[in-house]
Amino acid sequence: MPPTKLAIVGVGKIVRDQHLPAIAADPDFELIATASRHGTVDGIPAFKSIEEMLESVPGIEAVSLCMPPQYRYQAAHVALSAGKHVFLEKPPGATLSEVQDLARLAEAKGVSLFASWHSRYAPAVEAARQFLASTQIESVHVNWKEDVRHWHPNQEWIWQAGGLGVFDPGINALSIVTHVLPRAIFLTGATLEFPENRDAPIAADLVFADSTGLGVRAEFDWRQTGKQSWDIVAKTAAGEMVLSEGGAKLSIDGKIVHEEPEREYPSLYHRFSEIVRAGTSDVDLAPLTHVADAFMLGRRKFVDAFYD
């Protein structure tokens, strides 16, 4: 099959770091246009808005939306209405309801919508899922602690209401946890720490359970300096499982059983191509639902102001 003609909207850090190399290496896609207020890609026709881009380049078949979540619905609606397949960066939107609305629109237009969760494609995630399905889980502890100044320098949108704060990385952990555990979980308690000068939390402590009473604790913190942690630890009847480095490495009782090179974004585009060719969509809202639940159920605590 000829490659799918793709456009990117919102050319920022994640596009340069991840999308462009993945697309360049994938014979299923050909990047033919971009739309962005500031960013451009060398050698690719660039537009200021998605409307202008779609009008000028009618051959576009699919669009990757990579702007901040607060601005994603409108662009997705324009693209789906024009009959284009849509790839949504995570999180897929600013609200659950708007993504549900997009899913209905994609179905009505007969095009594919992909709510992507890149961490689910980390190298050792599938091996962790299989291990957890094979044994009895006693408890799960998620530690997702990183230095926001290093990873999100001066990204103002992330601190605004709807920018999700520490849930921006934390939702990656939730996308893995909801994929590898054998049963659905739900939040039973949460504390969210807001810097007194910000509209989004800098830390969160979440307690989940599943229907069998399995306890899952998740700690997200953006104030971590020194060693960074993106670890999921499960105590099981078959030993202690550690899925570390954001899903890259799996060890059981200290022995590494799975470690492969990272290729999350190539896998995402492979999946996008798969659903486009199958004529289906892939929209799992479980990770964003847990975040919304945490904001609804969680206690708010105020902590020191944060300055970049």
Next chain:
Amino acid sequence: MPPTKLAIVGVGKIVRDQHLPAIAADPDFELIATASRHGTVDGIPAFKSIEEMLESVPGIEAVSLCMPPQYRYQAAHVALSAGKHVFLEKPPGATLSEVQDLARLAEAKGVSLFASWHSRYAPAVEAARQFLASTQIESVHVNWKEDVRHWHPNQEWIWQAGGLGVFDPGINALSIVTHVLPRAIFLTGATLEFPENRDAPIAADLVFADSTGLGVRAEFDWRQTGKQSWDIVAKTAAGEMVLSEGGAKLSIDGKIVHEEPEREYPSLYHRFSEIVRAGTSDVDLAPLTHVADAFMLGRRKFVDAFYD
């Protein structure tokens, strides 16, 4: 058919005011037990816990759960696991995920789950839905303003995290709006006002849109003294529609076109009987999804401390 043998869990104000009269007047139900930490119903066997009640009265076929939402999942899980039909007071749970989990369990056990929204059964709601379907809507404004000291005196749980605060009445408005509008809406902006000594909001200002750009504004406030407002006003091509008194009365351009006696809870039990006999469930999470979205997307503002 013989009446369904029913039990109530959580005997408080709403049970005495609404559930008991509705059940007493409905030949489809027979109340045969209650479980509650404090409340009892004259002449009905009373237990302290749902577990004790189900063990002592094996004939129970259905259970109405009326305790605060923070405690509802566990009881619902016990009841569904025991093969009982479950009626959930609004809101159906403390999180979206736990209600989704209950819906899966009900399906697996082949019993009915009813996430009830009593305001949808207010007398003029259906007439409003039909009117709005017949015309072009220009804008919608929801005013849901009441005096919390009058309606929720000393209800501490309502102010705790997960108790929803002003969304406890506000979700009634959302349950009507999501039912009467012709298309799904989604939140685009929100401000939530928290008393500085409470974990739940006392006021909320919400802005929604639908896919055609229709604007829907909702203002919830618990500090209203004097005249109370539970009104939904729609400007339309066929005139100004006012659905007032919580859905009881409908007027077009100031002329009352629909006004009947209130019978929300009798209608809820009629619906519950209908789904039990049809072997289906009725779980629409749209109102609670909007509330979770508002907590996730909304800006928090701090206002004067609130004392009962």
